[in-house]
């Protein structure tokens with residue numbers, strides 16, 4: 001069912017943020033062949049969309065929220081704003097996008113003293129926000145494969161775990177002629193994350209070191225060999241991830257006034273996409289004002305925070321950092337590939353949104369763990385990166401950067417289950433010293449064995465049931481029914 005597929009087609013080009021050269025999208029480009037800079041993808045006809053008034057776009061996107069046309073059900077509900085060159089037959093839909101916005105539980109709200117909601121991007125198909133970008137990148141790749149009649153394509157990415165999970169899943173779904181290869185830092189992705197590309201049948205290659213080491217290997221491959229790169233260096237990924245911003249605006253009926261969006265920053269693709277998305281909506285008049293953006297980084301991997309810590313733009317200098325192990329492991333990146341994109345959009349953002357509309361906050365490892373556990377014991381499903389956002393909100397409130405009349409929307413970028421190992425380390429007080437995390441007794445929880453296997457062995461099955469029940473009764477102090 002594709003009869004309601006949009007007729008608008010844009011004129012998309014790669015735009016280099018280094019030398020400002022433009023390139024045709026008929027070729028796969030990751031970095032500028034002229035200067036090595038990173039790309040954005042731009043629809044040079046975007047402003048023609050403003051011939052339709054904001055109300056047209058709002059009602060169109062709202063109507064599409066109910067469509068059963070799968071190609072428009074996910075992130076491509078916002079087709080005209082993202083990649084309006086794709087044909088419906090190429091669009092890959094695995095149920096990504098439309099993730100729920102969950103208000104802080106009443107008790108958590110009281111503790112925080114400021115309105116907050118999580119947008120649970122861990123409820124995407126591979127359990128992280130990466131699916132948004134992959135849906136777009138794979139749809140474009142599918143269109144190229146069809147047009148060029150390629151009979152074999154190796155898709156490659158470096159990853160802290162979630163990009164590889166998403167890339168492997170989408171490649172497995174699309175199938176021939178794609179083969180997925182993921183390159184991971186050995187021992188630096190969680191067991192759940194590692195199980196994902198393995199289960200999807202990808203070729204999983206590990207190298208010693210951290211993500212930044214893997215990224216260099218993958219960049220070397222992309223520069224010298226015929227591979228399709230799926231890291232966010234691939235600008236099609238950024239476009240898909242803009243859907244997060246569109247969904248936030250839509251959820252709040254296109255009213256982003258007095259809203260603050262918190263995003264954990266690693267390779268900096270996500271915060272780039274979120275800013276770009278809100279700027280597009282603002283350009284079309286779909287949102288009257290920009291929500292504020294707060295990037296959050298752990299003190300163990302904080303190059304973007306360090307850059308913006310200097311208030312005078314003329315004195316700011318970017319320097320990669322050497323990362324220290326972090327519980328926000330998925331964002332543990334010392335030299336973010338998308339840093340030039342952040343700079344580009346942050347400048348535009350502040351020009352329109354005014355001072356304070358874009359900020360970066362630094363948090364400690366301890367704060368990240370405590371915040372994640374606090375959220376989850378109030379019914380949320382935050383990963384450590386979502387905990388990083390909450391820690392950022394608490395810091396912002398303490399520093400007077402956010403007012404209690406402002407609603408904070410926090411990106412819980414992955415599902416808590418992917419990162420349960422860090423919870424386990426907290427509960428068993430087994431964090432290696434370099435993390436600098438000490439469990440707070442009030443947040444620790446452990447299973448309690450009510451009856452030992454030896455006791456069980458000495459009892460008949462009937463006696464065992466009664467004995468085990470008695471132990472539970474004693475543990476809970478249960479009163480009888482009469």
Ligand code: F0G
Nearest residue numbers: 159160162163266267268269270330413
């Ligand atoms: N949160 C999660 C769960 C992530 O997986 C990542 C990045 C981030 C936050 C940071 O987002 O890189 O766009 O600034 N993970 C990448 C990966 C690097 O390989 O999975 P970013």
